[in-house]
Amino acid sequence: MSATSRERFQSSLRRARKIAVLTGAGVSAESGIPTFRGAGGLWRRYQATSLASPEAWQRDPGLVWEFYNHRRERALGCRPNPGHHALARLEARFREAGGVFTLITQNIDGLHEQAGARDLVRLHGSLWQVRCLSCGSVTENRGVPITPAFAGSGSPDPETRARRFTAAELPHCSCGGVQRPHVVWFGEALKESDLAAAAAGVDGCDLLLVVGTSAVVYPAAGFVPLAKRHGALIAEINVEPSAVTSLCDFVFTGGAGEILPSLLDLAPALAP
Ligand code: BJW
Ligand code: ZN
Numbered sequence: 469m470s471a472t473s474r475e476r477f478q479s480s481l482r483r484a485r486k487i488a489v490l491t492g493a494g495v496s497a498e499s500g501i502p503t504f505r506g507a508g509g510l511w512r513r514y515q516a517t518s519l520a521s522p523e524a525w526q527r528d529p530g531l532v533w534e535f536y537n538h539r540r541e542r543a544l545g546c547r548p549n550p551g552h553h554a555l556a557r558l559e560a561r562f563r564e565a566g567g568v569f570t571l572i573t574q575n576i577d578g579l580h581e582q583a584g585a586r587d588l589v590r591l592h593g594s595l596w597q598v599r600c601l602s603c604g605s606v607t608e609n610r611g612v613p614i615t616p617a618f619a620g621s622g623s624p625d626p627e628t629r630a631r632r633f634t635a636a637e638l639p640h641c642s643c644g645g646v647q648r649p650h651v652v653w654f655g656e657a658l659k660e661s662d663l664a665a666a667a668a669g670v671d672g673c674d675l676l677l678v679v680g681t682s683a684v685v686y687p688a689a690g691f692v693p694l695a696k697r698h699g700a701l702i703a704e705i706n707v708e709p710s711a712v713t714s715l716c717d718f719v720f721t722g723g724a725g726e727i728l729p730s731l732l733d734l735a736p737a738l739a740p
Contacts, residue, residue, distance in 0.1 A: 474731065477718045480701050481732070483673035486568040489555060490691055493575060494680020494706060497551040498725035501542070501577050505682050506708070518626070521653050529646065531632025534624035536649045537614045540595055544579050544612050551679070551705075551724035552583035558732045559585060570669025573630035574681060574688050576651050589665045591658055591688050599648045602645025610646075614639050658687060670695045680724045685710040705731070 481487075490622040493503035503509045518524055519535040548556075555571060557711060562569045563586075571588045573580055580588055598609045613619045617637035639647040651660055666688075670676065674697040683689040692712040703718035704710065705727050713719060720727050 473718055473720075477709050477720075477731065480675055480703075480718075482618075484567065486673040487558075487562060487675050487677070488570045488669045488673040488691075488695065488700075489677040489679060490681060490688065491555075491571070491573045491575060491580070491679045492681025492683070492688075495551050495573075495724045496511055496546070496549070496575055496577050496579050497680065498551065498723055499546045499577075499579055501546055501575075501579070503680075505684075520651070522655060525648060525653075528631055529635075529638055529648070530631055531624055532649070533614060533633065533638055534618065534621050536595065536651075537612070537618040537621060538623050540612050540614065543595055546577065546579065548579045548583035549725040551726075551728040552579050552585075554728035554732045555580070555679075556584040559587065563587075568669075568673075569608065570666070570673075571687070572666045572669060572691065574685065577613070584637060587669075591652070591660050591662055591666060593649070595651070596638055597650035597651070598647040599650040600641035600643060600645040603641060603643045605641060605643075606650050607641075607647075609639070663687065666691060667694070670698070670700070672698060673700045676700045676702050677705065677711070678702060678712060678716070681706075681710060683710045 493501065497503055504511045519532055525532050549613055559569045559571060571580060571585050573588060573590055574592050576590070576593055578594060578596055596608060596610055597606050599606045613621070613635055617633055635646065641647050667707060670691045673695060676692065678692055681688070683692060689711065692702060692715055696715050701718070702716045703720065704716040705720045705724050707721065707723060720731060
């Protein structure tokens with residue numbers, strides 16, 4: 469990272485009145501949550517659509533729950549890293565100074581919330597919420613295992629043919645309906661109000677930070693060209709180039725947990 473690039477970025481940060489941040493799995497990598505694609509990514513071991521899809525749910529809901537139960541188990545012991553904390557501090561400081569700040573995340577792990585993020589748009593739902601397929605109610609559920617049948621089930625094997633879990637062993641709502649993870653799978657629509665909140669945050673922003681995302685999944689990735697078209701400066705923080713690197717005015721290469729505190733905390737006080 470050259471000093472010039474950092475200084476130019478920080479001067480843009482100082483002048484900004486409206487900031488949006490789009491985060492992906494990479495921001496949580498240093499907390500111990502695996503990313504989806506790339507080295508150590510989840511999708512290297514499981515086909516992207518084999519478990520996080522409506523088709524997989526239709527085929528074998530127990531296998532899908534085994535996958536999410538395993539991820540909940542892993543995420544339970546994970547804490548926000550310095551990158552999550554730096555973003556939460558920037559939000560607090562920027563708001564105090566009268567700026568508009570929107571954090572848009574594709575992550576479902578809850579680590580931004582744990583770090584103190586306030587104005588957060590969770591585009592792909594939450595690992596810690598379940599939705600009833602009968603009455604539609606969404607409830608917080610932090611239980612690990614998700615039901616006693618999933619205790620010690622570990623990492624699922626999509627190659628396994630035999631169904632391991634019966635319908636009765638899946639989580640159920642008080643109305644009797646089966647509950648599914650409250651997350652957005654491929655081919656499913658994102659919540660309109662979340663899309664509207666994200667679009668409002670990006671619309672007219674001076675600066676968009678794109679942190680730890682491969683930017684290949686839509687509509688989330690579309691917020692980057694949208695911000696660019698509206699004249700925002702774009703800064704990327706990632707360990708490697710993404711699908712939107714060519715649109716970026718600033719590219720900071722490295723781990724979010726290392727780069728974000730040094731980049732954001734050194735910026736002089738904002739004065740919108
Ligand atoms: C670090 C780091 C460190 C590592 N520091 N960095 C337009 C064009 C083409 C296709 C489409 C389109 N519009 C829609 C589509 C289809 C589809 C899609 O986008 N497909 C593409 C893959 C081609 N989109 C959808 O289906 C969406 N739905 C939709 O559009 O519905 C339309 C509709 C309307 C009306 C009715 C019905 C339908 C839904 C997308 C849902 C995505 N869901 C998932 C799973 C969520 C639940 C779960 O977690 O299980 O979301 S898939 C997965 O990908 C997850 C993530 O949020 C998402 C993005 O991944 P992310 O965060 O970018 O992670 P990685 O692993 O890809 O990247 C990690 C990055 O971190 C890398 O760059 C590393 O280098 C970096 N990194 N360590 C900083 N320490
Ligand atoms: Zn119900």
